[in-house]
Amino acid sequence: MDFTITKNDFYEALHKVIGVIPQKTTISILSCLSMSLEDELLSLTGTDLEISVTATVPVKSSTSGAVAVPARLLSEIVRELPDVPLHIRSDNSTKIIISTDKGEYKISTQPIEDFPKISVEEGQFSFVLDGKLFKRIIDKTSFAVSTDELRPALTGINMEINATDLRFVATDGHRLVRMVYNNFSAPEENQKNLIIPTKALMLLLRNLSDEDKVSIKTGEDHIVFNLNSATVYSKLINGSYPNYERVIPSGNDKKLHINREQLVAALRRVSIFSSSLTHQIRLIMSPNEISIQSEDIEFGAEAKESIPASFNADWLQIGYNSSYLLDVIRHLDNEEIVFVLKDSVSAAIISPSVQQKDEELLMLLMPIRINEDTVEGEDLSSEEVNQSPESEEVEVE
Numbered sequence: 001m002d003f004t005i006t007k008n009d010f011y012e013a014l015h016k017v018i019g020v021i022p023q024k025t026t027i028s029i030l031s032c033l034s035m036s037l038e039d040e041l042l043s044l045t046g047t048d049l050e051i052s053v054t055a056t057v058p059v060k061s062s063t064s065g066a067v068a069v070p071a072r073l074l075s076e077i078v079r080e081l082p083d084v085p086l087h088i089r090s091d092n093s094t095k096i097i098i099s100t101d102k103g104e105y106k107i108s109t110q111p112i113e114d115f116p117k118i119s120v121e122e123g124q125f126s127f128v129l130d131g132k133l134f135k136r137i138i139d140k141t142s143f144a145v146s147t148d149e150l151r152p153a154l155t156g157i158n159m160e161i162n163a164t165d166l167r168f169v170a171t172d173g174h175r176l177v178r179m180v181y182n183n184f185s186a187p188e189e190n191q192k193n194l195i196i197p198t199k200a201l202m203l204l205l206r207n208l209s210d211e212d213k214v215s216i217k218t219g220e221d222h223i224v225f226n227l228n229s230a231t232v233y234s235k236l237i238n239g240s241y242p243n244y245e246r247v248i249p250s251g252n253d254k255k256l257h258i259n260r261e262q263l264v265a266a267l268r269r270v271s272i273f274s275s276s277l278t279h280q281i282r283l284i285m286s287p288n289e290i291s292i293q294s295e296d297i298e299f300g301a302e303a304k305e306s307i308p309a310s311f312n313a314d315w316l317q318i319g320y321n322s323s324y325l326l327d328v329i330r331h332l333d334n335e336e337i338v339f340v341l342k343d344s345v346s347a348a349i350i351s352p353s354v355q356q357k358d359e360e361l362l363m364l365l366m367p368i369r370i371n372e373d374t375v376e377g378e379d380l381s382s383e384e385v386n387q388s389p390e391s392e393e394v395e396v397e
Contacts, residue, residue: 001090002061005088006083010078012057016207017045017054018033019053025048030049032109033045035066035068035096042056053230055230063089067090068109094109123219124220135205141170148172154171155237161192164182166186167181180359181359183358197237200234213227222236254313255339256311257353259308263290263337270304274296275294278368285316288310290311292306293305318341318344325365344369345367351363
């Protein structure tokens with residue numbers, strides 16, 4: 001292997017792959033990435049055995065070949081080099097030598113034969129989405145994914161391939177996001193639910209540009225994303241996703257219209273004074289304004305702020321975890337947002353006042369019971385909430 005590439009081009013390709021390399025592993029070859037050169041096209045591949053990422057970049061070369069190189073060490077030295085041409089060659093497959101006009105750096109390699117063979121199976125169904133749209137979908141849903149490894153289905157994003165739309169859903173039991181893309185169709189035999197690991201989608205974001213077309217191929221137990229200069233392969237999460245439609249209330253009859261930026265700014269200020277344990281804030285709604293209040297009894301601190309709003313009922317008081325509420329609102333990008341409410345113990349539906357073309361974005365947030373002794377927020381799976389047919393538990397079994 002012998003080639004020349006600019007530092008910036010090489011580091012950009014490394015950056016796309018390095019995220020899949022395990023931080024700690026008992027299998028030493030997994031700490032390496034595969035460098036394969038053929039016909040002046042360099043392919044960099046990393047894997048954790050569940051997810052694989054391959055990035056390609058054109059180079060000037062005279063000799064093809066393949067080696068397995070320690071990923072972190074390679075990335076660190078390339079990052080620190082100036083933006084100059086790099087001459088990289090392998091030394092009888094035991095070392096790679098990186099040369100610049102100022103220095104030379106040698107890294108021991110491992111046998112390329114030990115690197116896992118990434119066999120990308122044929123997909124059962126494929127479709128294409130715009131890169132800009134897919135980045136938006138991941139951004140709007142990934143923040144609500146659960147980190148609870150005891151509920152593995154909730155640690156990924158559920159992709160529903162339906163006859164007339166494509167749906168992406170994420171929930172952690174306290175909040176839920178559903179993103180529907182309507183400009184889509186699929187034959188009956190390809191309609192299914194797939195739970196995609198969040199890590200795979202985050203790695204996809206590293207490789208994705210607005211100009212990309214994302215070719216998505218689905219299989220029985222895997223999914224493949226093909227981009228202009230990268231491929232992300234991932235196994236799917238086993239299990240069934242909860243019947244989330246059951247927890248989306250249909251009887252909420254109260255609407256609050258409010259400016260998103262004003263609400264975010266007020267929440268950030270008032271939440272400073274909330275309890276570090278519950279992060280509880282109170283929203284007190286009246287026809288022409290909303291009052292936001294918080295109190296930290298432990299430190300004797302409290303705050304109150306009012307901002308204009310339009311509410312179609314006389315009065316309602318409701319409590320939320322301020323961190324969850326801010327997360328939801330920040331991921332809505334319309335100037336005005338709408339809360340659709342029922343009472344102080346039922347889930348709120350939060351959405352932009354005007355939806356993007358071919359999209360339906362809905363966010364659901366459970367309240368905190370307003371009680372000075374409250375130490376935990378309501379959960380979509382809590383026993384008390386389950387007593388209401390519109391707030392049933394999200395079954396994961």
